[in-house]
Amino acid sequence: MARAKGQASRLEEALRADGVRITRQRTALLKVLAESEDHPDANELHSRAREIDSTMSLATVYRTLAALEQQGLVHRHAFEGASARFEIADARHHxxxxxxxxxxxxxxxxxxxxxxxxxxxxxxxxxxxxxxxxxxxxxxxxxxx
Known part of the structure; x- marks a missing residue:
């Protein structure tokens, strides 16, 4: 849990440094992303984040993921036959x-x-x-x- 909190903070700092406003919705999304042990797609992230903040929009999910991906903090995986899935860029290759x-x-x-x-x-x-x-x-x- 402490690791997830640290990852969420790191993502938040990176977004802030890039000029992205940190809203309640983004904080909820970063928490969900940091705690994910699977490879959720945008819809799954949206659904999980809505459990924390019911005002979460799918557009916010996509914009936030795009900003994190551009900074190299999130990896987008386009596994065959499935929608794009996301994971936090791990320092350890796998x-x-x-x-x-x-x-x-x-x-x-x-x-x-x-x-x-x-x-x-x-x-x-x-x-x-x-x-x-x-x-x-x-x-x-x-x-x-």
Whole structure:
């Protein structure tokens, strides 16, 4: 909970520094965003924020997310076949496994995959600046099931 509070404050400070007015609605949205452990889309964020502040508008959600994304504080993920989903930019890089049947998104880290990507880029004479790995999967069928 303390981590979420710190993240919400950091986002608020960044918006303020960018000249964005911090309203009750934005404070509610930043709280929801900071506490989200999943990858909500704008409608989900709007719905959750309305539980805190019933005056929350979807336009405020979109404008705030756009400002945070422009500053690199929020990542927009356009996973195949789904609306854009958002997460706070985490200092620790991670990749995503997407369950195409349930829509569940699982974050994972793999030192082996990171090392292999570096080796491949190096082999071709490149340095990785940024990357995303998204694995689209379905649960394995069990024998006899």
């Amino acid at each position: 990749d995503h496994l997407i369950d195409i049947e349930k829509g569940e998104i699982i974050e994972f880290r793999s030192a082996e995959i990171e090392k292999l990507q570096e080796e491949i880029a190096d082999r071709y004479g490149y340095e990785i600046v940024s990357h995303r790995l998204e694995l689209y999967c379905r649960p394995k069928k069990r024998p006899g099931g």
